[in-house]
Amino acid sequence: MDCLFCKIVAGEIPADKVYEDDEVLAFRDIAPQAPVHVLVIPKRHLAGPAAVEKEDAGLAGRLMAVAAEVARQEGVGEHFRLVVNNGAEAGQTVFHLHMHVLGGRRMEWPPG
Numbered sequence: 001m002d003c004l005f006c007k008i009v010a011g012e013i014p015a016d017k018v019y020e021d022d023e024v025l026a027f028r029d030i031a032p033q034a035p036v037h038v039l040v041i042p043k044r045h046l047a048g049p050a051a052v053e054k055e056d057a058g059l060a061g062r063l064m065a066v067a068a069e070v071a072r073q074e075g076v077g078e079h080f081r082l083v084v085n086n087g088a089e090a091g092q093t094v095f096h097l098h099m100h101v102l103g104g105r106r107m108e109w110p111p112g
């Protein structure tokens with residue numbers, strides 16, 4: 001499948017990994033928008049949050065648990081933002097489900 005993040009999972013494209021288990025991978029964003037910017041992805045291809053079925057609830061919950069663990073590991077465990085975009089108009093550019101973990105600076109609201 002021609003999916004960038006599947007290629008990272010397969011080791012065909014390098015990534016700066018910060019966490020890995022049998023189902024989940026986390027690596028640093030190539031264009032960081034904050035001092036800490038990590039992407040947490042399922043190894044199994046799902047196009048985005050809209051593709052998550054109730055049967056995937058365990059995996060989806062695991063993504064958030066890993067995101068919180070990564071935030072702690074990166075020293076921003078008390079103040080961080082999780083972002084999951086769905087669809088181009090919402091800002092999704094890579095169509096493999098991923099959770100952005102952003103931290104290390106003050107976040108504004110509403111987001112752009």
Ligand code: AMP
Pocket residue numbers: 004013015027028029030031032039084085091092093094095
């Ligand atoms: P989104 O816009 O929500 O789909 O997020 C996709 C993210 O993937 C962006 O923040 C990109 O900077 C990031 N990205 C694209 N290519 C790579 C790569 N090869 N390694 C790490 N992050 C990437």
